[in-house]
Amino acid sequence: MNNQKLNQPFAEEVIAFTQSLSKRFVRMRYMPEVVALGYWLRKSNIKQMQAEFEKATKGKVVRGRGTAFHIAPSNVDTIFVYSWMLSLLAGNRNIIRISSKTEINELLQVILEELPNYKSLAEQIIICTYGHDESATEMLSLTCHTRVIWGGDETVKAIRKIPLAPLANELAFPDRFSLAILNSEKVMLLDDEALDALLEQFYNDVFWFDQMACSSPRLIVWIGEKIESFWTAFERKIQKKQHELLAATQVLKYSTSLQLAAENYVEKVVPITNFSRIKLNDVPRDVREKHCGGGLFYEYEVENLIDLEQIIIDKDQTIAYFGFEKPELKELVESISTRGIDRIVPIGQALNFDGVWDGQSFLTSFTREVIIL
Structure with missing residues (x-):
């Protein structure tokens, strides 16, 4: 060949x-x-x-x-x-x-x-x-x-x-490990139609690959206080979608939740049929390795977007966001001291692929330049 x-x-x-x-x-x-x-x-x-x-x-x-x-x-x-x-x-x-x-x-x-x-x-x-x-x-x-x-x-x-x-x-x-960030104030202002559209996009990011794609959000960070109505509406969305829940996945989520409940950085565990929520008061490095996919969400709250840089590590790849402007996101990127974060995209585009992945341009890496003088 x-x-x-x-x-x-x-x-x-x-x-x-x-x-x-x-x-x-x-x-x-x-x-x-x-x-x-x-x-x-x-x-x-x-x-x-x-x-x-x-x-x-x-x-x-x-x-x-x-x-x-x-x-x-x-x-x-x-x-x-x-x-x-x-x-x-x-x-x-x-x-x-x-x-x-x-x-x-x-x-x-x-x-x-x-x-x-x-x-x-x-x-x-x-x-x-x-x-x-x-x-x-x-x-x-x-x-x-x-x-x-x-x-x-x-x-x-x-x-x-x-x-x-x-x-x-x-x-x-x-x-890699990925997260979603939501502006609590902006979520609260959504009418039913706009919230449903957001949840549709969030559902696609999470469940197309059963949350196992490297860019699927597993940690949900609320900038402000978490919005319980978001999760209530998301439960209805999953039911409407008739998402197939495998028994093995449900057992794995339940056992993972029980294991995490014993950790001192876990404040609360909320296991329900279609997904489980793990409220964190800190995001230690190794918690990423314990994630099992299948609709398991870590939740964390920070007061300001810039505070997010304190938890970002090299392994973190994609941030899917809602309710923020590009200058705010650029400021966040410039504040991160680790190798982490290669993509920041609106919620609904976490799984989208383009010619740059993990910070590398494929067409550049797949070609070579011949110098002719």
Whole structure:
């Protein structure tokens, strides 16, 4: 495969392939995360990315890095497609290792059905799966020019022990933790219709991946006092959505709540059927590791937005917000002394993907500039 000639960035055949996938994905209404991927792949968005890329690289000679090796996660089915598509658009050949835990689901089936229609592109792509075989990962790592790791901290640590080719670069996306911040005063001013719209967006951020996506809010920070009516209305929203609550998830939330109830930083535990709330008087670093997903919410209150910087650690990735203006949010970012926070987005956009993730620009990392004097 490494003998296959690289495409130019944003080659027409690659764009055509993305459009074939987009048209099929947006029709899969029963899988909202796939629909979101389909809209992200729509031609207008791809062309906008192309225009921005060409503007940033005007007058430069830019090529793909070569072969990209993507190690997909097992918990979020669509995430590997985003990095793969951006690598394709950058002009690279691609190897995608699917977790052995992942079955050939409908998303993969669509990809496998469409790919043979693009023969020259298909010759530049390998989609494979295998068990925990370090020799296979090492062979692919020594062959590739960019390695992309999606997975938990332990997965990243284990794969980083496997050598890369000397000229290769690496992008790693380990465990992250995310939160939502709400302006209590602004929430209180919402009428029923506006509150329902906010709750719809909040529901999508939380439950599309059962709160297991790295950008799904798990800690809810109230700037001001918490609003009980918010949670009452959210309970009604979940019931209306007829969210499927697995027995195993319910048991895990209950046992996690009991475990946390013994901690001195926990003020109150409110377990109900569809979600559980854990009121905190502090947010210690390790509380993030105890979160189990599935509708478990830590709650914390601060008087002012700027006070939030005291609890932000390196692991924190996304802040989904309601009721704040950009200058306030910029001031917060400038006050944070840790590595934490790479994204601040309105509630409802926590799961949206763009070309920059965890502070890294994919198109920059997937390409190289050739200097001609």
